[in-house]
Amino acid sequence: MRPLFLALLLMSGCALAALPVKFGDALNAKFHHPRCLQCHQFNSARHEGRAFNSHSARFLCDRCHTANITGLQRGEWIAPPVTLDWTELNARDTCRLIKRNLGGETVSEDALAGTMMAHLLGDVRVHWALDSGMTPGGRFPAVPGGAAAFAKQAQDWVESGMLCE
């Protein structure tokens, strides 16, 4: 009885390990964490981005978000255009949006994978959200798990072929 049980356990373990990683498995929740969203919805009137409530200043961001506070260089603390707002999108649509914005419809899958990895693992603003959360108004909670967990999840997803669903 026991060896059979063990064999079944091993087989199911292998099956699990081989399951492709989808965007919705872990990454989507992180993309929708307030540290990413607050900046990505900054210019959205519909989602009451900060440009439309707490922030009347829509330029010279790093006069307040200084390098000392953010850990970024001058000019790096900026908000994306409203087309990069994924507030309220589900996992599939968030995934499609970022792939499209990174050139998904015009470049090869390999090129997209490279750009995606470079952005998710190397972008200074992504790192700020994962490991800092510091603002001129104090520190807000960073994305749980930090850069290490995020890098692993991003890598698994890209290696599985950047599946949206």
Ligand code: HEC
């Ligand atoms: C301080 C503002 C800010 C924060 C915080 C931020 N981003 Fe961004 N993000 C940007 C800007 C600006 C761009 C556009 C950069 C460009 O075009 O080079 C961008 C682009 C992207 C892109 C490129 C894809 C696309 O659709 O163009 C992805 C993916 C992304 N961000 C993910 C994230 C994730 C995940 C987080 C949180 C862990 C995050 N960002 C936090 C400002 C931010």
Ligand code: HEC
């Ligand atoms: C006059 C000072 C000032 C300027 C200029 C300023 N900010 Fe802020 N920002 C703050 C303060 C203070 C906070 C924290 C209090 C709050 O949440 O509004 C903040 C918070 C934020 C947050 C929320 C962070 C989070 O993760 O919840 C974002 C995003 C942001 N600012 C982006 C920007 C961008 C982009 C610009 C330039 C277009 C900018 N800020 C210009 C003072 C400023």
